[in-house]
Amino acid sequence: MNQTENMIQAAFSQRINQVPRSFIRDILSVTNKPEIISFAGGLPNKDFFPIEEIKACTQKVLEQEGHQALQYSTTEGLPALREQICANYKKQGLKVSPNQVLITTGSQQALDLIGKVFIDKGDRVLIEEPAYLGAIQAMSMYEPEFYPVPLTNQGLNPFLLEETLIQKNIKLAYLVPNFQNPSGISYTEQRRAEVAELITKHNVLIIEDDPYGSIRFGEKAHHSLYYYAPEHTFMLGTFSKTVAPGFRIGWIVAPNQHYYEKLVTAKQAADLHSDIFSQRIISSFLSEYELENHIKKIIKAYKSQSEVMIQAMEEHFPSEASFTKPQGGMFCWVNMPSHFSAMKLFHEAIKQNVAFVPGVPFYIGKQDSNTFRLNFSCSTPEEIQEGIRRLSEAIKNNFT
Numbered sequence: 431m432n433q434t435e436n437m438i439q440a441a442f443s444q445r446i447n448q449v450p451r452s453f454i455r456d457i458l459s460v461t462n463k464p465e466i467i468s469f470a471g472g473l474p475n476k477d478f479f480p481i482e483e484i485k486a487c488t489q490k491v492l493e494q495e496g497h498q499a500l501q502y503s504t505t506e507g508l509p510a511l512r513e514q515i516c517a518n519y520k521k522q523g524l525k526v527s528p529n530q531v532l533i534t535t536g537s538q539q540a541l542d543l544i545g546k547v548f549i550d551k552g553d554r555v556l557i558e559e560p561a562y563l564g565a566i567q568a569m570s571m572y573e574p575e576f577y578p579v580p581l582t583n584q585g586l587n588p589f590l591l592e593e594t595l596i597q598k599n600i601k602l603a604y605l606v607p608n609f610q611n612p613s614g615i616s617y618t619e620q621r622r623a624e625v626a627e628l629i630t631k632h633n634v635l636i637i638e639d640d641p642y643g644s645i646r647f648g649e650k651a652h653h654s655l656y657y658y659a660p661e662h663t664f665m666l667g668t669f670s671k672t673v674a675p676g677f678r679i680g681w682i683v684a685p686n687q688h689y690y691e692k693l694v695t696a697k698q699a700a701d702l703h704s705d706i707f708s709q710r711i712i713s714s715f716l717s718e719y720e721l722e723n724h725i726k727k728i729i730k731a732y733k734s735q736s737e738v739m740i741q742a743m744e745e746h747f748p749s750e751a752s753f754t755k756p757q758g759g760m761f762c763w764v765n766m767p768s769h770f771s772a773m774k775l776f777h778e779a780i781k782q783n784v785a786f787v788p789g790v791p792f793y794i795g796k797q798d799s800n801t802f803r804l805n806f807s808c809s810t811p812e813e814i815q816e817g818i819r820r821l822s823e824a825i826k827n828n829f830t
């Protein structure tokens with residue numbers, strides 16, 4: 431390193447050097463080329479942004495409450511919106527008070543705030559394997575030790591979970607029980623009850639991150655972990671996948687007022703409050719229109735996109751490939767034989783003009799993996815069929 435490089439390196443906090451870069455953002459410049467069919471992104475389908483409705487709500491907010499919408503506001507968030515969030519939980523049979531709800535700048539900020547308030551350097555955090563990269567990034571800022579527990583198709587294995595809880599003295603568990611990013615896996619009802627029971631028994635805190643729960647293709651909704659372990663669970667929600675991510679509006683339901691107050695303090699220090707103009711527009715959208723009807727349109731499209739993808743994989747992929755068949759959300763997860771390199775496949779696939787995310791960024795400390803993530807929400811059925819056909823060519827080339 432030369433002198434300038436040394437100076438730059440010395441300027442960084444130890445903390446930032448612990449945080450992995452987002453591989454997904456790094457590959458966007460390659461995957462965004464127009465000739466590439468990309469299953470790499472993780473974006474909701476822009477065709478379902480309710481633009482006309484939002485236009486009407488924005489106008490109404492500006493006309494009727496313009497001064498309040500453009501003024502500073504309270505850290506906790508808009509009371510009406512917090513009540514609407516509680517009313518929605520009530521429909522699911524969950525009793526949540528607005529005093530427990532803190533509006534955040536997306537659920538990504540919720541992860542950061544929980545990290546700030548509850549993680550000291552060296553604290554032990556249990557995560558799913560594979561896990562959502564953005565959560566690993568957010569929590570890495572607070573320098574915990576991560577302990578991954580492999581996900582099965584039913585959710586976390588309770589024996590491995592308990593072993594890890596006991597042996598590693600875990601403080602916090604980060605879980606995505608509905609249509610997980612990246613795997614698309616959803617916990618069975620029984621597994622939810624078992625996981626919540628173990629967490630309660632060992633007095634661990636849960637972050638239950640749930641951006642995809644309402645994008646459910648058919649089966650009856652399962653209970654949340656919060657339902658089984660309300661005193662231990664932070665329940666996270668967001669409007670990113672149901673309304674639009676550009677608003678950056680999410681929330682935390684805190685299990686008690688002591689935790690809530692500290693989260694409010696951390697949020698004050700971070701950004702005073704989340705965008706109040708966005709909060710008022712979303713609140714108006716929720717009172718003027720039926721969110722459930724809007725979500726039904728999203729579900730109809732994603733369900734058929736996922737079915738096309740699964741069918742195409744069944745038709746084209748070699749028999750050695752196995753993949754999840756998600757019942758909601760936006761992702762499929764492919765498992766190849768153990769010697770297979772998803773990283774090598776990525777480079778081969780780009781030559782065939784198709785992209786995906788190799789599994790490696792969703793693990794802690796791996797250099798390569800035999801797994802990869804496919805997003806189906808942003809491609810047409812024709813693109814999905816053609817993309818999977820191209821991908822299967824790349825897989826075959828990679829096998830020989």
Ligand SMILES: Cc1ncc(COP(=O)(O)O)c(C=O)c1O
Binds near residue numbers: 472535639667
């Ligand atoms: C599991 C998970 N948690 C949190 C987020 C962040 O969402 P938000 O837009 O609410 O910050 C995402 C985004 O894709 C996600 O997949």
